[in-house]
Amino acid sequence: MSGLAAAAEAVLAANDAFYTALNAKDFGAMDALWAREVPVACVHPNWNALAGRECVMESWRAILDNPEQPRVFTGAAEAHLLDTVAYVLCRELVAGGALTATNVFTQEDGEWRLTLHHSSPVSV
Amino acid sequence: MSGLAAAAEAVLAANDAFYTALNAKDFGAMDALWAREVPVACVHPNWNALAGRECVMESWRAILDNPEQPRVFTGAAEAHLLDTVAYVLCRELVAGGALTATNVFTQEDGEWRLTLHHSSPVSV
Numbered sequence: 001m002s003g004l005a006a007a008a009e010a011v012l013a014a015n016d017a018f019y020t021a022l023n024a025k026d027f028g029a030m031d032a033l034w035a036r037e038v039p040v041a042c043v044h045p046n047w048n049a050l051a052g053r054e055c056v057m058e059s060w061r062a063i064l065d066n067p068e069q070p071r072v073f074t075g076a077a078e079a080h081l082l083d084t085v086a087y088v089l090c091r092e093l094v095a096g097g098a099l100t101a102t103n104v105f106t107q108e109d110g111e112w113r114l115t116l117h118h119s120s121p122v123s124v
Numbered sequence: 125m126s127g128l129a130a131a132a133e134a135v136l137a138a139n140d141a142f143y144t145a146l147n148a149k150d151f152g153a154m155d156a157l158w159a160r161e162v163p164v165a166c167v168h169p170n171w172n173a174l175a176g177r178e179c180v181m182e183s184w185r186a187i188l189d190n191p192e193q194p195r196v197f198t199g200a201a202e203a204h205l206l207d208t209v210a211y212v213l214c215r216e217l218v219a220g221g222a223l224t225a226t227n228v229f230t231q232e233d234g235e236w237r238l239t240l241h242h243s244s245p246v247s248v
Binding site: 089 | 175239
């Protein structure tokens with residue numbers, strides 16, 4: 001496997017780990033997936049952007065603690081490599097609603113970690 | 125001015141240039157703002173992701189050619205630097221509707237160029 005293909009696979013694995021942590025409602029795993037050395041930000045569906053690690057992780061704690069938070073099905077993930085940064089485009093299906101997500105990852109300690117997540121409903 | 129502050133200012137100038145090109149309906153300026161050496165992708169409000177330069181620029185041509193495309197007001201832009209990649213969070217106001225945008229830029233030929241634009245309505 002080429003270096004590029006291996007990197008794309010690692011980014012897609014990090015993307016999968018993000019949705020696994022979300023569906024397992026595992027805050028520790030979610031927290032570990034977000035970068036610590038660069039700024040992080042998050043746009044949940046229909047929300048304004050949240051900027052800053054504390055604020056972003058607080059939003060995930062509320063989402064993961066919510067017993068009514070439905071399972072997020074995901075698919076059609078494509079990784080696009082820039083350099084030490086990569087982004088994934090993927091679909092999300094939440095309670096029957098279709099969304100599209102852009103997840104930006106950065107390399108930290110040899111791991112791909114989230115620096116930006118933006119999910120929004122698809123209605124066109 | 126520190127190197128970081130100068131970089132943030134340059135990223136915000138590129139972000140402004142993007143909205144200026146959009147409002148001027150200037151396809152040449154818009155085309156020049158998008159990266160050529162790395163993958164590009166775009167999520168227009170309520171759309172699925174468009175991946176690939178040809179497809180993304182075709183969408184901008186349709187938007188810029190649309191005589192009914194309203195002006196996009198923008199503000200509250202914040203630049204966050206990763207490395208040779210940076211992202212901007214900003215608000216958009218289009219025909220009275222509030223949106224939030226994440227614009228990811230990459231350095232190419234000494235310029236900050238768009239690699240990813242994701243805009244989505246805010247309703248919460």
